[in-house]
Amino acid sequence: MTDEHTPPTEQHDLDAFDLVDPPKWPKVVGVISIIWALLGLTCGGLGMASAAFMGPMMESQLDGDPLPPTMVLTTADYALGAFGLVLAVILMVGGVTLLLRKPVAKPLHIIYGLGAIPSLVFSTLINFSKQEAAQQWAKDYPDNPMAQQMNAAGPAQAIGMIVTLVIILFFMTYPLFCIIWFGLVKNKREHMTGGVEAVY
Numbered sequence: 001m002t003d004e005h006t007p008p009t010e011q012h013d014l015d016a017f018d019l020v021d022p023p024k025w026p027k028v029v030g031v032i033s034i035i036w037a038l039l040g041l042t043c044g045g046l047g048m049a050s051a052a053f054m055g056p057m058m059e060s061q062l063d064g065d066p067l068p069p070t071m072v073l074t075t076a077d078y079a080l081g082a083f084g085l086v087l088a089v090i091l092m093v094g095g096v097t098l099l100l101r102k103p104v105a106k107p108l109h110i111i112y113g114l115g116a117i118p119s120l121v122f123s124t125l126i127n128f129s130k131q132e133a134a135q136q137w138a139k140d141y142p143d144n145p146m147a148q149q150m151n152a153a154g155p156a157q158a159i160g161m162i163v164t165l166v167i168i169l170f171f172m173t174y175p176l177f178c179i180i181w182f183g184l185v186k187n188k189r190e191h192m193t194g195g196v197e198a199v200y
Helices: 011-018 025-059 075-099 105-140 145-153 155-185 189-193
Strands: none
Touching (some): 025 075, 025 155, 075 105, 105 145
């Protein structure tokens, strides 16, 4: 016979927590963040490396003419490239900590989003500026085989710029999502854990 004054055990509370499933979105978003970060590291690293090696290789085929602006890496290019790699690392860490449901995942994703969007805007402006300078380069060196190919391309260059803009807009989607999702939608700890952290 149990004593009516016996204090209740905590087993019922633990059982109640056992019945609560933590939100599934942190795992989904965490995996996406890791994949997106790997994409950024791969594309950014390969892009910088290919541009650095491609220029000297093409110089021998230009008959002494300077490289077109699109093949010349500037200080701004290196700075944006390095900044992009740093952002990719931040997103990678954010994705891993999100899988572990750590609170630090939220500011890491917001920092990534706030850094990635202006970085993409600046890189787009630089890219378009280089495209215009390359068109002028083709006019200045009309006898160069590469310039002749660029002049013959004509409408294809305009299409290429549109494709570049579409790609940039695509890469803006996830940073924008991170800012909205972690800043406005899931901006509290319990949104990430569902309160289940209380039993740990």
